[in-house]
Amino acid sequence: MATRALFVTDASGVLRGSVNDFPKFINADNPALEKILNGKKDMVFIGSIYNDLKSDSPLVQFAFPIVGKRNKPIGVLFHIFSAKELFSSSIEPITFGDTGHVMLIDSKGVVIDCPILPTGFQLADPFLVQSVTRPNPNWVKIQGDGHVGEELSIIGFSPLEQTRKITSYATENDWYTFAWQASDELFAPMKKLFFWIAIAAVVSVLLIGVMAAKKIVQPIRRLQNAAARIGKGEKVGVLKIKTGDEIEALADEVNSMNELLQQSFSGLENQVLKKAEEFRYLKEYTDSILMSVPDAVVIFDPDLKIEYSNVAFENIVEKGVESxxxxxxxxxxxxPIGPWQTLYDVLKKDFENVKPSSTKTLDDRPIECYTAKDPLAPKESSSLQNMQRTIKLDHKIFAYKVFDLVIQEGSEKHIGLLLRDVTEEVDLHDQLTLADKLSGLGTLTAGIAHELNNPLVSIMGFTEVILDEKDPEKIKKYAKKVFDRSKDMASVILNMSGYIRAPSTADKKEVDINERIDAAIEIAILATYSDDIHLEFFFHPFHPYLQSRKRFNRFF
Incomplete structure (x- = not known):
């Protein structure tokens, strides 16, 4: 069997299906891929003869586009044959005389099929190659026979007109038939040849019209039409051509090829239908998810026109999907139009600023890609933290976020809008803010009470002692302490009247720690209301500290 590989790739050259393990997984470097994707929708690619490491014979590649719903290629069907096996049954049976035969070559002089020379053999004489690869059929007299011989030869050649339409675009390499017969056999029976030529000329005049129409022109035209229909992917019935010659053999080969292609297309069609059904299910599943989420989701096309909206958004605007x-x-x-104008301006600005998020490479060719962001993915923080922008629509507050996405590779950019009703969250946030302020006010009040309570206790203690004391010196001493504590209270009130005054070195003075401890103990003794307590003090000398005196008082 001539087939070496039959496989399908997508538009990026990634293998999607194969009848064997012959093809590579990545086929982006295959020249047929670019030609098919950039050509017409009915473009067919026929490659040049090449050698492959996996094969023991030269190969030839055929490629056909797989057209999507938009009449654009979405993939490529590759059919790789052994060149020798594919063409030998059509070319090698064509013989005349003992040595006369036909071989198939390309415009570079590479042998595609020949009964004598191996497939892939390069004709060494460039002048001979140039002589037999001209645009129109002809005969040439040339020194050399193309089979390593150097004798004078008459060689007939003809380009394959229909195949040229494909190979010229695909590889710029046309195919030609090359007819050759040994010179000895060709020129020896000259008299007999002329006699038969004369008879053939007479007979040809009588029969050429009938025979040409019946055995040559009509069968070839039927083959041509069948090949054209097969190339377009149409279903063609079996060709019944009974000419008893090479045309009949060629028709049998076309029938075999057509049967193989129909089987291949049948399996591919089933796969396409299965994938279409999977895509339809995924689309319905995605739509059902988007329709069930509480947040409003809207997707816009590049002209900022609504392409998709879920039920939540339809409820906000009170309009159906048709509207x-x-x-x-x-x-x-x-x-009012104001909030919607604001949203439209934000969408327009964000759409103009969309940048490609990453760049991937495939065989050293950069491909710009866009990362589609999921607006419904769970976030680590709350709605108000993730969606900082809010807008008021019909007495409700919505947090909104704009996200960009690409529907499929190579398509135009789209942009989406996510609206989330945060009215209750905003109200709760305001309540929490008020409660926080009240809590702070309570803390501030407690602090003020604490700051005033310390000197006030001292004033009350010294005042009670003064009421019971008879010694003027002690009364004066206690009165001074009352005055000092009153100054402390006045200082606290003065600081609070300015709300907060940053501490400065101007309030700091040298403080004797032992003297402050002595004053604190004296206040503690006064609080006991007892005169039978006697304390002896033994203070270790300390260096004075540069600090606020009031802080030491509160500490002790």
């Missing part, structure tokens, strides 16, 4: 599709936010008749 929304294909319209911008400004053409929905929504009032």
């Amino acid at each position: 929304l599709s294909g319209k911008s936010l400004l053409n929905l008749g929504l009032y």
Whole structure:
């Protein structure tokens, strides 16, 4: 069997299906891929003869486009044959005389099929190659026979007209038939040859019309039409050509090829239907998810017209999907128009600033890709932290976020809008803010009470002692302490009247720690209301500290 590989790739050259393990997984470097994707929708690629490490014979490649719903190629069907096996049954049976035969070559002089020379053999004489690869069929007299011989030869050649239309675009390498017969056999029976030529000429005049129409022209035309229909992917019945010659053999080969292609297309069609069914299910599944989420989701096309919206958004604008599709936010008749104008301006600005998020490479060729961001993915923080921008629509507050996405590789950019009702969250946030302020006010009040309570206790203690004391010196001493504590209270009130005054070195003085401890103990003794306590003090000398005196008082 001539087939070496039959496989399908997508538009990026990634293998999607194969009948064997012959093809590579990545086929982006295959020249047929670029030609098919950039050519017409009915473009067919026929490659040049090449050698492959996996094969023990030269190969030839055929490629056909797989067209999607938009009449654009979405993949390529590759059919790789052994060149020798594919063409030998059609070329090698064509013989005349003992040595006369036909071989198939390309415009570079590479043998595609020949009964004598191996496939892939390069004709060494460039002048001979140039002579037999001209645009029109002809005969040439040339020194050399193309089979390593150097004798004078008459060689007939003809380009394959229909195949040229494909190979010229695909590889710029045309195919030619090369007819050759040994010179000895060709020129020896000259008299007999002329006699038969004369008879053939007479007979030809009588029969050429009938025979040409019946055995040559009509069968070839039927083959031509069948090949054209097969190339377009149409279903062609079995060709019944009974000419008893090479044309009949060629028709049998076309029938065999057509049967193989029909089987291949049948399996491929089933796969396409299965994938289409999977895609339809995934689309319905995704739509059901988007329809069930509480957040409003809207997707816009490059003209900022609504392409998709879920039920939550339809409930916000109180319009059905038929009234929304294909319209911008400004053409929905929504009032007041101000908030919707704001959203439209944000979408327009964000769409203009969309940048490719990453760049991938495939065989050293950069491919720009866009990362589609999922607006419904769970976030680590709350709605108000992730969606900082809010807008008021119809007495409700919505947090909104704009995200960019690409529907499929190579398509135009789209942009989406996510709206989340945060009215209750905003109200709760305001309540929490108020409670926080009240809590802070309570803390501030408690601090003020504490700051005033310390000197006030001292004033009350010294005042009670003064009421019972008879010694004027002690009364004066205690009165001074009352005055000092009153100054401390006045200082606290003065600081609070300015709310907060940053500490400065001007309030710091040298403080004797032992003297402050003595004053604190004296206040403690006064608080006991007892005169039978006697303390002896033994203070270790300390260096004075540069610090606020009031802080030491509060500490002790």
